[in-house]
Amino acid sequence: MNDDVQQSGTTVMVVDDVPANRYALGAVLRRAGHHVVPVASAGEALIELDVRLRAGALPDAALVDVGLPDMSGFELCRRVKSRPSTAALPVVHFSATAVDARARCRGLDAGADAFLTVPAEPREIQAVVHAAVRRARRRTDAEALAHRLTLLSQAIVTVQTARCLGELADAAATGAARLTGTPAIVFVVGPDGEAHYGTSRSRLALPDRGRHQAAARLITRIADRRPGLHGTVVPASLWPTGLFHPGIQDDAHLVLASSRETRAQVCIATPARATPLRGAGNCATSHDAPADDRWHREALSVVERLAQATALAAEPLLMYQAERDIALTLQHSFLPQPHRLPDLPGVDLVVRYVPASRQTEIGGDFYAALPTGDGVLTAVGDVVGHSLDAATVMVELRHALRAYSVEESDPRALAERLDRMLLRYHPEVTATVCLALIDPGTGGVRIANAGHIPPVIVREGGQAEYVPVCGPLLGLELGRPEPVELVLHRKERLLMVTDGLIETRGVDLTTSMEQLRTAAAGAPAGLDALCDTLLDCFGHDREDDIAMLALRLG
Incomplete structure (x- = not known):
């Protein structure tokens, strides 16, 4: 898929106090497939960003005139870049008068990603915006990946230090929730069918042991059909009611991994259609459905690594538990x-x-x-x-x-x-x-x-x-x-x-x-x-x- 297709549907905020300029730039960007948000001042721009930030829908780029009446475009850019919540937003300065090297340097010093001299050819405007969005996405993708890998390493360390299967399941559930930004529940099913489970939130606990065991049996049937590491979606009709939210039936995305020695099954379950929570490693500025789907797929790929690590950590705990049970039986017998x-x-x-x-x-x-x-x-x-x-x-x-x-x-x-x-x-x-x-x-x-x-x-x-x-x-x-x-x-x-x-x-x-x-x-x-x-x-x-x-x- 090329970048033009990937960027269709992106949102660009145009900040200019001249209505004709806003109209002209908006027309050029709309022809390239962008949504346009026109605002007339720096103050309005900051308010618009706050509103969109609360809605989880920041624009993908901002096209800012350097000569705004209430605040210079340079100062607006500096404020946007100084806020962690908007720092990743690419800013393109433009001007018809301040076009010398000094103005360009001021823009770059303020944190701008590019500078346009207007009037300009429509294709140049589109190309500059396109490049700024592409660079920002690659940068945020790299940051998101680094963040997920950091969370993964932290989760694996916690999983490996678990002292029992209950602690192991809880640690894996907490790690999976941080990786996906959604609720998570983890089952560790031993070779004898006994299930241990942990949740990322206390209210996720299954209401009774019968449903707990029913979920374990379902996981075992799925894992038996496809051993090894794999993911699947279980329809809500097959899953115990209220797994992720009390009284609500959700499809569940399962990531399953098998331990080699004990043949135990580890299952990490997250809601299949949940939207990642803000602050869970999602640095992207676009929150439309395709971006969320891509982020969720990437997050789940890291969850697969966590499932493998959990399965490996389960092996010595299961073998220790079996030995402990034998020793305890000896004690009680003799x-x-x-x-x-x-x-x-x-x-x-x-x-x-x-x-x-x-x-x-x-x-x-x-x-x-x-x-x-x-x-x-x-x-x-x-x-x-x-x-x-x-x-x-x-x-x-x-x-x-x-x-x-x-x-x-x-x-x-x-x-x-x-x-x-x-x-x-x-x-x-x-x-x-x-x-x-x-x-x-x-x-x-x-x-x-x-x-x-x-x-x-x-x-x-x-x-x-x-x-x-x-x-x-x-x-x-x-x-x-x-x-x-x-x-x-x-x-x-x-x-x-x-x-x-x-x-x-x-x-x-x-x-x-x-x-x-x-x-x-x-x-x-x-x-x-x-x-x-x-x-x-x-x-x-x-x-x-x-x-x-x-x-x-x-």
Whole structure:
């Protein structure tokens, strides 16, 4: 398509205080296919620009006489160019008297794009206006492209730092909305069909999960027919009602991308017939339909790059989620639930397990309560690390402890055996564990601690203290943990926890331990009340798992 065809329908504002001149110039421009807006003064020109700016329809060029009565054409040009909203408007000065080099230089210094000496041949006038519009469009197109690419790079950085699929969808939706200047919604559909979605505005949220899933199924059907990267328009009749505006049915333009490894589908949806919002990167001075269509096509091509980046970012998150689900399943499968704890005569026992927050990995925290010939053996431990491997080693440690406790109940000896097992089969892994053997008849307690937070004795009257017992981590072959013996009285409670309950990044562990001791001392009577109080104080949005065991003599 040549430039003449492209410029047909452009609007030119002619500023001249002489009616005959406005008429003559207007006739020449109309013959070239331009719309003409004649004004008689600089003041009227500024008012006309303000009105058209509010309507989103600035002219494509201004033809300005330098000898206006209220303000020189040079000053008018300077004011137009000094305003960001009109700076891209090309200005062509003309004059029949001020035609020397000094006048031309004044025009260029003011920001004018060209200078015409009138009278001039009609073809010259048309050519000068044509060239000014063409240069302005190329300049604004380049600026718009640079702006879109900047927005794209910012969106991709945000997408790549998302910690979960919900954050990923929200980041992609916000980025797509900024790229297109229209509302956007993003779906990330995993290989199992589970959908996560994010919107650029909170009011875009689909009204219920049923419609959410219906949209995901529609996306999956479309993506299955055309894998890879592609765009399509879904008629309003097929799309859930009110996706982009409450109560309004819109056609949707979908950009779909597939991840290679997980085969997940990423869909970025925007209204198919929406007009880009001013300030969203659209620097063009013409807002007629063809220009908007072209801008929207170019914006959508950048959205395709964002969809690809989102699909790539989804792969590790989906694989992490699958691993996290497996690890969590292992934890729930092998840690005995409170209602399935073994019968422990003479001891009341309460346990808690809280997985890490959704954005973090499952670790290797565990607890155990086992009857032995010498009393009740309890343990709380933590495999160092956060991964499926840590959860797997946790399972092995629990099984090994159960097996060893059949013939051996001494906490120190059991810690030594677990240490040897870890060194032989998992030499790269370390773990902590605290073991306590309680004699329900006498209240005697023997405790061995391998690198773990020591137990807390919660006494009557609002007192709590740590048992002074310590030792090296399992897996380091640093020697035997020295046991400690004490007597647990009837109304006293023994509390064992993993560091996930209190450990906070940037806070010294000693400080956190003192906060735990104070909270335990102030907790209401009862084992459930003790555990619930501590979880209320410390157990929200933790970056690590929490395992907790509390007991007293029955």
